[in-house]
Amino acid sequence: MIISFDLDGVLFVDPRYFEIEPLLHHPFDRLYPDRLRKGTVDLIHQLKKQKFEVWVYTSSYRRERYIRWLFRHYHVKFDKIINGTRHEREVQRNKKERLPSKLPSYYRIGLHIDDEETVVKNGREYGFHVLRVSEPDPLWAEKILEEANRIRGIENNH
Numbered sequence: 001m002i003i004s005f006d007l008d009g010v011l012f013v014d015p016r017y018f019e020i021e022p023l024l025h026h027p028f029d030r031l032y033p034d035r036l037r038k039g040t041v042d043l044i045h046q047l048k049k050q051k052f053e054v055w056v057y058t059s060s061y062r063r064e065r066y067i068r069w070l071f072r073h074y075h076v077k078f079d080k081i082i083n084g085t086r087h088e089r090e091v092q093r094n095k096k097e098r099l100p101s102k103l104p105s106y107y108r109i110g111l112h113i114d115d116e117e118t119v120v121k122n123g124r125e126y127g128f129h130v131l132r133v134s135e136p137d138p139l140w141a142e143k144i145l146e147e148a149n150r151i152r153g154i155e156n157n158h
Contacts, residue, residue: 001110004057009115043141059101
């Protein structure tokens with residue numbers, strides 16, 4: 001099963017309000033100004049250990065290479081990265097009807113983690129699973145692991 005993460009507000013957080021992973025050593029702390037929510041590295045390693053595919057699915061236009069290399073410095077490797085550019089090219093294409101900024105069902109993503117309520121509403125409308133993670137929460141990673149395993153159980157029974 002595939003699990004995807006939004007970046008801004010989920011994995012990338014404001015250190016004034018959230019605990020963060022240790023900063024990268026100089027000069028990487030300046031090359032990569034985004035700060036990771038504390039527990040991100042361990043969570044992704046746990047998901048991979050449990051045989052989940054782990055993706056990034058963000059509407060941001062950060063370059064795939066930037067995302068890949070920032071996480072590589074934390075010893076995290078994503079199976080796939082979908083940014084705003086790729087989403088527009090592959091999902092929206094030349095359709096006249098404006099589709100949501102994220103459409104996990106297009107990529108057969110079993111669970112998407114996001115901070116925006118509009119993505120949760122789109123999940124209900126377009127038929128994909130979303131877990132909203134937004135506020136500082138010391139149990140955020142456990143909630144994601146629990147939901148991922150719950151949905152995998154549902155999918156395995158179909």
